[in-house]
Amino acid sequence: MLIKNVTATATGLIVLWADQSTMTFSWFWLMDHSNDPQSVNSQTLQRNVDTFSIPLDIAADSAQLDAAATLVQINWPNQQITTISCLRLCQVAGKTLDDEQLSETGSKTFWLADNMPETLPSISYHEVMQSEQGVLNWLENIDTYGFSIVTQTVATEQATIALAERIAAAQTTIFGTYWPLSSEVKHHDDSAYTTDFLAPHTDACYYYNAAGLQMFNCMEFDGSGGESVLVDGFAIARRIQAERPDLYEILSRVAVPGHYKETAVHLAAERPTFRLDRRGELEQVSFNNYDRSPFILEAGEQSQFYQAYAEFNRHSMNQDNWIKIALRPGTALIFNNWRCLHGRMGYSGKRNFFGCYHDRADYQSRMRTLQQTLSL
Ligand SMILES: [Fe+2]
Structure with missing residues (x-):
């Protein structure tokens, strides 16, 4: 469990990592990176989110981390709900490998x-x-x-x-x-x-x-x-x-x-x-x-x-x-x-x-x- 807690603030979501450090994600970024089935095609990884229709100053009403700490649900104005996986948050923060990084990264042998x-x-x-x-x-x-x-x-x-x-x-x-x-x-x-x-x-x-x-x-x-x-x-x-x-x-x-x-x-x-x-x-x-x-x-x-x-x-x-x-x-x-x-x-x-x-x-x-x- 890499995420311990999340806190919704006026400007974004504060994520408390397991190592006690924190990082703030803006609400705009969170909506743009939603990865629930309505937001991203899980087979092709193609995005369905219309980035350009999201107001730059969008703010969520609230957000919750699920009990297993696998995803964050975000409640937006007008009853819209999106989710983002904790894995995605960890990947972009560099806490774990990105899906698209090859898994042997770090074990390269450089030779001179x-x-x-x-x-x-x-x-x-x-x-x-x-x-x-x-x-x-x-x-x-x-x-x-x-x-x-x-x-x-x-x-x-x-x-x-x-x-x-x-x-x-x-x-x-x-x-x-x-x-x-x-x-x-x-x-x-x-x-x-x-x-x-x-x-x-x-x-x-x-x-x-x-x-x-x-x-x-x-x-x-x-x-x-x-x-x-x-x-x-x-x-x-x-x-x-x-x-x-x-x-x-x-x-x-x-x-x-x-x-x-x-x-x-x-x-x-x-x-x-x-x-x-x-x-x-x-x-x-x-x-x-x-x-x-x-x-x-x-x-x-x-x-x-x-x-x-x-x-x-x-x-x-x-x-x-x-x-x-x-x-x-x-x-x-x-x-x-x-x-x-x-x-x-x-x-x-x-x-x-x-x-x-x-x-x-x-x-x-x-x-x-x-x-x-x-x-x-
Ligand atoms: Fe050559």
């Missing part, structure tokens, strides 16, 4: 040189293909570490698609829905389609809806070099926040533009290197110096920005912070493109991958529903 994972997170193709629990284990690996290896894959395009679709339909971009990745691909001029070293970066800084996940399955390798490189961008952000909060502030405020151009395509988007959510928590790291487009800041801020940007680059280029994975046929790699930067060592010979992106909301939806059904 001084605390690398002892073993790389990995799961077999068969486990993912054969059970829903396997899919959840895979997604939880990705959520915890920012990436996962898949072993014993089949090196075909169909098997790659089947694996990807255990999560969700792939995200379509200008590169297609599923795409080959090799220096033999000639219809895109992007640096990804070369044999050159690629410094760690996130993909799609030129899309507002940058891929949530990126996956490659190795189809063929006959050469040398070409290891995939991963860096934990969230771990870098946390390090910068701890050591140089002034630089963290600049990187979370200054929007950096990105662009991509080829025949009949000219994409452009922008966001800060560290994009924060409405709670002020880090939501997305975006860093791709290859795709950055021209922009200028006021002189003082520009020099601070370049200092902060260089500090990020110093960590991301530090090879002690890298995980290097030599993908060979039978192995796939999937990673969170909002958290991990990826790069590639230069190579010679043949290196053919087949891959795709997933939208972040799609993979989180899959994880949320699996957690709801399998964690009972």
Whole structure:
């Protein structure tokens, strides 16, 4: 029982939490957030409340907490009655997890040189293909570490698609829905389609809806070099926040533009290197110096920005912070493109991958529903 008591006042409802702290909810907010069956569709979670017809100065006549402390009934003028669940009050107050936060939040493992994972997170193709629990284990690996290896894959395009679709339909971009990745691909001029070293970066800084996940399955390798490189961008952000909060502030405020151009395509988007959510928590790291487009800041801020940007680059280029994975046929790699930067060592010979992106909301939806059904 997280709520001990409620008190109706002229301006709102005072909630006394079990820890003896209090919080006041305005009457307007309480009517807007009613979650009784008339106010919210319990199946779809769609709202029926007409926010814009509620008077800004609305006040309730009275309110009562039920005996089990599960809901608060609010009695409005004109005999209107609504209820709001105590769980909802607790969630918005941060007293318990929000319905839409993934339940493993808080157990993420951020890794840099001084605390690398002892073993790389990995799961077999068969486990993912054969059970829903396997899919959840895979997604939880990705959520915890920012990436996962898949072993014993089949090196075909169909098997790659089947694996990807255990999560969700792939995200379509200008590169297609599923795409080959090799220096033999000639219809895109992007640096990804070369044999050159690629410094760690996130993909799609030129899309507002940058891929949530990126996956490659190795189809063929006959050469040398070409290891995939991963860096934990969230771990870098946390390090910068701890050591140089002034630089963290600049990187979370200054929007950096990105662009991509080829025949009949000219994409452009922008966001800060560290994009924060409405709670002020880090939501997305975006860093791709290859795709950055021209922009200028006021002189003082520009020099601070370049200092902060260089500090990020110093960590991301530090090879002690890298995980290097030599993908060979039978192995796939999937990673969170909002958290991990990826790069590639230069190579010679043949290196053919087949891959795709997933939208972040799609993979989180899959994880949320699996957690709801399998964690009972
Ligand atoms: Fe990339």
